[in-house]
Amino acid sequence: MALHFLVENSSDAAVGDLVSLTGAEAKHAAVVRRLRVGEAVTVGDGAGVWLSGVAEEVSPSRVEVRVSARSEEPAPHPRIVLAQALAKGDRDELAVQAACELGVDEIVPWQASRSVSRWEGPKAVKGRERWSTIVREAAKQAHRAWVPEVLPPATTADLAARAASQQLLLLDPGASTRLSELEPDGRDIVLVVGPEGGISDEELTKLSEAGAERVLLGETVLRTSTAGPAAIAVLSVALGRW
Numbered sequence: 001m002a003l004h005f006l007v008e009n010s011s012d013a014a015v016g017d018l019v020s021l022t023g024a025e026a027k028h029a030a031v032v033r034r035l036r037v038g039e040a041v042t043v044g045d046g047a048g049v050w051l052s053g054v055a056e057e058v059s060p061s062r063v064e065v066r067v068s069a070r071s072e073e074p075a076p077h078p079r080i081v082l083a084q085a086l087a088k089g090d091r092d093e094l095a096v097q098a099a100c101e102l103g104v105d106e107i108v109p110w111q112a113s114r115s116v117s118r119w120e121g122p123k124a125v126k127g128r129e130r131w132s133t134i135v136r137e138a139a140k141q142a143h144r145a146w147v148p149e150v151l152p153p154a155t156t157a158d159l160a161a162r163a164a165s166q167q168l169l170l171l172d173p174g175a176s177t178r179l180s181e182l183e184p185d186g187r188d189i190v191l192v193v194g195p196e197g198g199i200s201d202e203e204l205t206k207l208s209e210a211g212a213e214r215v216l217l218g219e220t221v222l223r224t225s226t227a228g229p230a231a232i233a234v235l236s237v238a239l240g241r242w
Contacts, residue, residue, distance in 0.1 A: 001143070002039075002040045002041050002042050002052070003029070003033050003035060003039070003041050003042070004041070004042045004043070004044065004140055004143045005021055005025055005028075005029060005041060005042070005043050005044075005063075005140065006025065006043070006044055006045070006046055006136065006139070006140050006147065007019055007020070007021055007025065007043050007044075007045065008045055008046065009045075010043050010044070010045045010049060010051060011045040011047065011049045013043075013049075013051055013067050013070065014067065014070060015067050015068060015069060015070055016066070016067060017066075017067050018056070018064050018065065018066055018067075019043050019051060019053065019064070019065045019067060020062060020063070020064055020065075021043075021062070021063035021064075021065065022061065022062055022063075025063075026059070026060060026061055026062050026063045027060045027061070029041075029055075029058070029063045030058050030059055030060045030063060031060050035055055035058050035063065036055065036058060037055055037056065037057065037058050038054060038055065039054070039055050040052070040053070040054055041053060041054070041055055041065055042143070043065055043067075044144075044145055044147075046136075046139065046145075046146065046147035047146065047147075048072050048073045048074065048075060048145050048146055049070070049071075049072055049145070050070070050071045050072065050073060050145050051065075051067050051069070051070050052067070052068050052069040052070075053065040053066050053067045053068050053069075054066050054068065073145040073146070075105075075146060076103075076105050076146065076241075078167075078184065078186060078187055078188045078189060078239070079105035079106060079188040079189070080103065080104050080105050080106075080188075080189050080191065080232055080235055080236075080239075081104070081105060081106040081107070081108060081166070081188060081189065081190040081191065082095075082096075082099045082104045082106070082107050082108065082190075082191050082193065082228050082232070083108040083110045083154065083159055083190055083191065083192045083193065084096060084099070084107060084108070084109060084110060084193050084224075084228055085110045085111075085112040085114075085115050085193055085194050085195040085199075085224060086109055086110065086111060086112070086115040086116075086117040086118070086119060086127075086153075086195065087115065087116065087117060087195050087196055087224045087225070088116040088117055088196065091196070091223065091224055091225040092109075092117070092224065092225070093130070093131065093134055094225040095193065095224060095225045095226070095227075095228045095229060096131050096134050096135060096138075096150075097134050097135075097138045098138075098225075098226075098228075098229035099228050099229050099232055100134070100135045100138035100139055100142065100144075100148055101138050101141065101142045102229050102232045102233055102236065103144075103232060103236055103241060104148055104228075104232055105146065105148055105188075106148050106149055106151065107131065107135065107148055107149070107150045107151070108150075108151045108154045108158075108159070108190075109127065109128065109131065109150070109151070109152075109153045109154065110153070110154050110155075110156075110159065110192070110193075111153050111154070111155060112156070112194055112195050112199065112200070112203065113156070113200045113202070113203060114194065114195045114196070114197035114198065114199075114200055115195045116195065116196065119153045124152070124153050127153070128150055128151075128152060128153070131150045132150045135147060135148050135150055156203050156206055156207065157206075159190070159192060159207060159212075160206055160207055160209075160210035160212070161210070162190055163207070163210040163211035163212050164210075164211070165187065165188075166187050166188045166189070166190050167184065167185055167187045167188065167189045167190065167213070168190045168192065168207065168210070168211060168212035168213065169182070169189060169190065169191050169192065169212065169213055169214075169215050169231075170192045170199060170204065170207055170208070170212050170213065170214045170215065171191060171192065171193050171194070171215060171216075171217060171227050171228075171231055172198075172199060172204065172214040172215065172216065173198070173216065173221050174214070174216075175214035175215050175216040176214075176216065177213065177214065177215050177216060178215065178216050178217075178218075179215040179216065179217055179231055179234050179235070180234055180238075182213070182215055182238070183238075184235070184238055184239060189235060191228055191231050191232065191235075192207065192212065193224055193227050193228040193231075194224065195224055196223075196224055215231075217230055217231060217234070
C-alpha cells in the first residue's frame with residue numbers, strides 16, 4: 001500500500017499539479033518513512049480530498065508529489081461521535097488513537113465527575129492539542145480521507161444538550177439493552193464512555209432524562225481505553241461501514 005500523507009493546502013490540487021509536503025510532514029516522509037523519488041504515494045487534506053501521485057523530489061525539508069488522480073469522499077453519515085471521559089495516565093489517549101483508526105468521526109473530551117485528570121485553563125488547551133495530534137497521526141496511519149475533529153472539553157450538561165438532535169448512547173455495564181441489539185435511527189450517534197470509576201448515578205440520571213439510552217457491550221467490564229473502540233466496531237457493522 002502506498003504511503004499516505006496529510007497536506008491541508010491540497011484541497012484545490014488537480015491532476016498534473018505538484019503538491020508540496022513541507023516542515024514536519026516532509027521530514028517524516030524523507031527521514032522516517034524513507035520515501036524515494038519515483039515512489040507512489042497518496043495525499044489527503046483531511047476533509048475528503050484524496051490524491052494519488054508519484055514523488056518527484058524528496059528531501060527532509062520538501063517533498064514534491066505530481067498528482068495523477070483525484071477523488072473526493074463524502075463525509076460519513078450518520079457520524080459516530082466519541083465522548084471520551086478524561087482518564088489518568090494515557091488511557092484516554094489510547095482510546096482516542098484506537099477510535100480514530102476504527103473510524104470515529106468526532107471526539108469530545110468529557111470532564112466527568114469521576115475523572116481523575118482535570119483539564120482547566122492552559123491544561124485544557126494543551127490537552128486538546130495533544131489529542132488532535134494523536135488523531136491526525138492515527139488518521140494518517142489508517143489512510144482516512146476525513147480527519148476527526150477534537151472539540152473543546154464538554155460538561156455533562158453539554159452532552160445532555162446533544163440528545164435533542166443526536167442518538168446519545170451511554171456505555172453502562174448495568175444496562176439491560178445490548179449495543180448489538182440497538183437499531184441506529186439515522187441521527188449522528190454519540191457514544192459516552194466514562195472514566196475509570198464509571199459514569200456516576202447522577203450523570204446517568206441527568207443524561208437519561210435528556211433522552212440518552214443506556215447500552216451494554218457484553219458480560220465483561222472493559223477499561224475506559226477499550227470500551228469506546230469496541231463500541232465503534234459494533235456500530236461500524238450495524239451502519240454497514242464494515
